Amino acid sequence: MTLEQVPAPEGIQWDGQTLPPRPSGFWKLLAMLKSHFWLMGLTIASGITNQAMAIAATCLGAYLVGTAVTGSNVEALVPLLWLLGGTVLLRALMAWLEMWLAHDLAYRILADVRGALYRALERLAPSYLLDRRSGDLACSVMSDVEMLEWFYAHTVGTFVVAVVVPVGALIALATLHGLLVLSLLPALVLVVSIPLWFGRRASREGKALRRQLGEVNAEVVDAVQGLREIVAFGQGGYFGERLARRDRELRKSQMAHGGRAGLEGALTNGAVSLGMLCVLAAAAYLVARGSLGFAFFPLSIVLAAYTFEPVVALTRITQNLGVIFAAAERVFAVLDAPALVEDKVAAPPTGQIVPHVRFNQVSFRYGPALPNALENVSFEVAAGETVALVGHSGAGKSTCIHLLLRFWDTTAGSVTIGGHDLRNFPQATLRELIALVPQDIYLFNMSIRDNIRLGRPAACDEEVKAAARLALADEFVCCLPQGYDTNAGERGLQLSGGQRQRIAIARALLKNSPILVMDEAVSNLDTENELALQTAMDRLRSGRTTLVIAHRLSTIRSADRIVVLQAGQVVETGTHAQLMRRGGRYAELLAAQHN
Numbered sequence: 001m002t003l004e005q006v007p008a009p010e011g012i013q014w015d016g017q018t019l020p021p022r023p024s025g026f027w028k029l030l031a032m033l034k035s036h037f038w039l040m041g042l043t044i045a046s047g048i049t050n051q052a053m054a055i056a057a058t059c060l061g062a063y064l065v066g067t068a069v070t071g072s073n074v075e076a077l078v079p080l081l082w083l084l085g086g087t088v089l090l091r092a093l094m095a096w097l098e099m100w101l102a103h104d105l106a107y108r109i110l111a112d113v114r115g116a117l118y119r120a121l122e123r124l125a126p127s128y129l130l131d132r133r134s135g136d137l138a139c140s141v142m143s144d145v146e147m148l149e150w151f152y153a154h155t156v157g158t159f160v161v162a163v164v165v166p167v168g169a170l171i172a173l174a175t176l177h178g179l180l181v182l183s184l185l186p187a188l189v190l191v192v193s194i195p196l197w198f199g200r201r202a203s204r205e206g207k208a209l210r211r212q213l214g215e216v217n218a219e220v221v222d223a224v225q226g227l228r229e230i231v232a233f234g235q236g237g238y239f240g241e242r243l244a245r246r247d248r249e250l251r252k253s254q255m256a257h258g259g260r261a262g263l264e265g266a267l268t269n270g271a272v273s274l275g276m277l278c279v280l281a282a283a284a285y286l287v288a289r290g291s292l293g294f295a296f297f298p299l300s301i302v303l304a305a306y307t308f309e310p311v312v313a314l315t316r317i318t319q320n321l322g323v324i325f326a327a328a329e330r331v332f333a334v335l336d337a338p339a340l341v342e343d344k345v346a347a348p349p350t351g352q353i354v355p356h357v358r359f360n361q362v363s364f365r366y367g368p369a370l371p372n373a374l375e376n377v378s379f380e381v382a383a384g385e386t387v388a389l390v391g392h393s394g395a396g397k398s399t400c401i402h403l404l405l406r407f408w409d410t411t412a413g414s415v416t417i418g419g420h421d422l423r424n425f426p427q428a429t430l431r432e433l434i435a436l437v438p439q440d441i442y443l444f445n446m447s448i449r450d451n452i453r454l455g456r457p458a459a460c461d462e463e464v465k466a467a468a469r470l471a472l473a474d475e476f477v478c479c480l481p482q483g484y485d486t487n488a489g490e491r492g493l494q495l496s497g498g499q500r501q502r503i504a505i506a507r508a509l510l511k512n513s514p515i516l517v518m519d520e521a522v523s524n525l526d527t528e529n530e531l532a533l534q535t536a537m538d539r540l541r542s543g544r545t546t547l548v549i550a551h552r553l554s555t556i557r558s559a560d561r562i563v564v565l566q567a568g569q570v571v572e573t574g575t576h577a578q579l580m581r582r583g584g585r586y587a588e589l590l591a592a593q594h595n
């Protein structure tokens with residue numbers, strides 16, 4: 001799913017629920033300033049003082065030059081020179097303070113947003129993540145958030161300054177002569193209105209630009225993650241061309257954005273030049289008529305220039321607003337995405353929870369428009385039992401696991417643990433009750449020790465080693481260059497499939513949950529690895545309620561019961577011996593798999 005297709009949040013219907021409308025990205029960006037009110041106030045105050053000092057210094061300078069040219073007493077100007085020096089210094093100080101405060105404010109908010117995004121991803125995982133490309137998501141988390149720096153550090157404060165300062169400069173100009181203001185106003189209105197003419201186009205281009213940037217990112221991440229396959233299949237050229245195609249689209253959007261921003265800039269410059277020319281002509285006319293002293297001629301030009309300056313600075317920033325709001329929309333699309341599964345209770349059911357898992361007439365579909373992935377599925381795993389799920393690819397085995405882990409809620413029927421519906425457990429409790437050994441364990445870019453410790457972060461080194469010994473991982477870990485301190489590297493590439501599974505088993509052993517969910521790897525292992533893995537799995541299963549997606553004959557045989565799934569339905573249940581005797585679907589499946 002691309003971002004274009006991310007559910008439009010307003011009034012959307014999802015399985016009968018209407019989600020409330022959301023305020024626009026702009027108001028949400030402003031709302032984030034609430035908790036940094038004082039910092040924002042200080043930024044604006046220093047920005048206004050900075051501009052006021054700049055005007056004061058230039059006006060003083062202009063007045064001094066005007067007075068000196070008309071041959072007045074130069075001695076009398078000395079105090080004004082001191083004042084000019086003080087104003088220049090104060091301006092420099094305020095310029096620094098404004099920058100510092102604006103960036104402090106922006107980076108604080110950006111850190112808040114990144115934290116909120118991470119929490120949102122955690123809340124939405126894994127259902128939402130399955131639908132988004134990881135590179136595109138990474139782009140949202142990093143570069144879209146980075147774009148917001150523009151808004152907080154360079155837009156909000158600049159906007160207030162661009163309103164307050166020109167008003168002050170216009171008042172000062174009006175005290176010199178009303179005609180000066182009148183001569184400048186049409187051009188000022190023109191400058192302010194130019195970004196409005198291009199508003200829609202800027203928003204459209206901004207969205208396209210951020211979307212394409214996300215796609216290029218996704219493409220690059222994809223290619224980097226799949227580099228081994230790309231090289232092995234000699235497909236470097238093909239992927240290079242895909243990336244180049246995305247890049248060409250991105251460049252087209254960037255050119256459109258740059259062209260429009262350039263046109264806006266050129267029109268703004270033209271309007272400012274026109275305004276300055278009008279003021280120049282009006283001031284010259286007033287001086288010639290004797291309505292304005294010559295000493296005030298440079299002053300009126302300087303005041304006119306300062307009326308335009310903050311507005312022009314703002315229009316330069318508004319040229320990027322389309323991209324900033326598009327980035328904000330992408331960020332808020334993640335922050336506001338409704339979680340498919342939410343805690344309905346604050347505390348788990350009271351009393352001891354028996355690890356007895358039951359699927360009661362469960363039907364489930366992944367989306368309102370999709371067919372059922374499970375249809376009236378019922379089976380149970382009694383406390384301490386092992387049940388193996390078998391079936392062809394797409395039969396619904398993983399879906400059963402997803403529902404037990406409550407990654408999704410059932411569409412009809414229920415899954416219970418100890419007789420309690422999963423919806424009556426807070427998700428945190430559920431995660432504690434169940435340990436998962438996935439088919440392809442993700443090894444984080446940290447030491448093997450810390451990778452195992454993810455099972456129970458509070459575990460000491462000895463406990464980690466004990467779990468590894470039980471999982472028969474200790475021996476090969478000790479042979480690694482730095483033993484348990486060896487970095488597992490990105491995706492743990494230096495470990496074999498069987499070794500990685502044993503790390504996953506050690507992780508689960510350390511977690512020590514009463515319920516175990518295993519998705520057995522399909523890959524073939526050598527006999528030694530196979531035996532080691534089997535022993536490790538048997539140790540892990542012992543005394544736990546285990547639901548396993550089984551591929552190995554040894555696992556299937558040793559299960560207390562086998563549930564055979566076909567097209568989302570349970571077609572057979574029984575022990576290996578019973579099902580073999582029956583000679584039905586299970587026997588066919590096994591014959592096909594193991595011949």
Ligand SMILES: Nc1ncnc2c1ncn2[C@@H]1O[C@H](COP(=O)(O)OP(=O)(O)OP(=O)(O)O)[C@@H](O)[C@H]1O
Pocket residue numbers: 130366367370373391392393394395396397398399400
């Ligand atoms: N995230 C998803 N969105 C939509 N449909 C899905 C999703 N995941 C699985 N399905 C569909 O649900 C059905 C059951 O899939 P499931 O992954 O549970 O099968 P499986 O038996 O585990 O297959 P395999 O052994 O290949 O993993 C399939 O038709 C599949 O296409």
